Amino acid sequence: MKRVTGSYTTHTTLGEPVKAFVPFPLPPAEPALAETAWGERNRAAQMALARLSAVAGLVPSVDWLLYSAIRKEALMTSQIEGTQATLTDLFDEEAGLVVSNTDDVEEVTNYLQAFRLVQDNLRDPAGLPISVRLLCNAHRLLLNGVRGTGKQPGELRRSQNWIGGTRPGNAVFVPPPADQVPSLLADLERFIHAPGDELPALVKVALVHVQFETVHPFLDGNGRMGRLLIAALLEHWGLLPEPLMYLSGYLKQHQGTYYRHLSAVRTEGDWEGWVGFFLEGVEVAAARAEQDIVALATLVAADRRRLLQHPQASPASYRLFELLPTMPRFSLERIRQALGTTFPTASAAAKVLQELGIVTEVTGQKKNRIFSYQAYIDLLSR
Known part of the structure; x- marks a missing residue:
């Protein structure tokens, strides 16, 4: 019926x-x-x-x-x-x-x-x-x-x-x-x-x-x-x-x-x-x-291990890394504010992550640079 x-x-x-x-x-x-x-x-x-x-x-x-x-x-x-x-x-x-x-x-x-x-x-x-x-x-x-x-x-x-x-x-x-x-x-x-x-x-x-x-x-x-x-x-x-x-x-x-x-x-x-x-x-x-979740957690854990082994890693770079999953694209000014630190410290933290290939700079400019945690964004966008 x-x-x-x-x-x-x-x-x-x-x-x-x-x-x-x-x-x-x-x-x-x-x-x-x-x-x-x-x-x-x-x-x-x-x-x-x-x-x-x-x-x-x-x-x-x-x-x-x-x-x-x-x-x-x-x-x-x-x-x-x-x-x-x-x-x-x-x-x-x-x-x-x-x-x-x-x-x-x-x-x-x-x-x-x-x-x-x-x-x-x-x-x-x-x-x-x-x-x-x-x-x-x-x-x-x-x-x-x-x-x-x-x-x-x-x-x-x-x-x-x-x-x-x-x-x-x-x-x-x-x-x-x-x-x-x-x-x-x-x-x-x-x-x-x-x-x-x-x-x-x-x-x-x-x-x-x-x-x-x-x-x-x-x-x-x-x-x-x-x-x-x-x-x-x-x-x-x-x-x-x-x-x-x-x-x-x-x-x-x-x-x-x-x-x-x-x-x-x-x-x-x-x-x-x-x-x-x-x-x-x-x-x-x-x-x-x-x-x-498994894929993202695996990526973050692997990148964290690489950061911990980097000789120039600093407390600021660790703190920046932990912010990345909720801030996958960022300007230096934004992380300076988020970390409550100076511009040179924020810039040095981003440079460490960039050298490791964890983040990439996407503007190609000397000023107002923007960084991207691209591997993370790519996983999310699948």
Whole structure:
């Protein structure tokens, strides 16, 4: 039996009648979600997350793992929406360098700010829980000063939106009417915070993501907010202690399949197909993140050994090296400030790392030189 996951309501928008889809509340019913859709896959995904957490615990500093993982997630989720920024662009912008595609980089950095806001609230006993209010606050940061800044940042939409096509009448998908958005999000909030564990937490994350995208509560930024919600729920339900996994990389790699599964839930009632795809994505993304951590840790450890054996190595060069994983591109002025030292000391520290081939100077200039921990950036950019 084909499951029905919502109903259509006809209303007039932009002068023409439009059939908008209104999803039923979660969890799926008539029939209920089949356990065969998630049993083995859920166990495999949870094991992959557990291995990722364990490997991360073996690294001297989790801070530099988080630095890279969060930026990869921010970059990939933005690329799904069409931005062209690269990791190097992001590192250059953070180093205070001029980047050509400033607008795209700003969209990625806005995502980072929105992500931090949500994470800070979840970790603060006095902070907001996962809620419409918290998501609106994050959305305000996401659209601040970039594409979509004129589309009610931080506010639920007050007009009809649509996906695909030039108007609601020829759209691929028309989300619920604006006046139904608050009650639909209230239902979603209740599902997130409801007691009971009839469904595994990862399965619930998968369900929430589709429901959020189906409601499409904002005029812009719904895809990025929906994927940010995935990361928030992984922490909320204790599935990953730190945001070490960049699931958007998997979703970008399989973007067509990702969108087809979202659509099939609405048109065919195929929650099982989506849940299976999502769980496989978590397993693959967690395994990929684990491999990246091992590769990065191996590179850093090998470079650290070489530095320790260098006859001109100094305390400043050691301190600079330890900053590299969270500052892979830097100016001498930036490291002078970071190390709290003089310009000659900062310059001498960079020279030691340059002689070892750990960092390279990328401008070819005598003044305002910029250095890059290129092997590290190349690993991250794979």
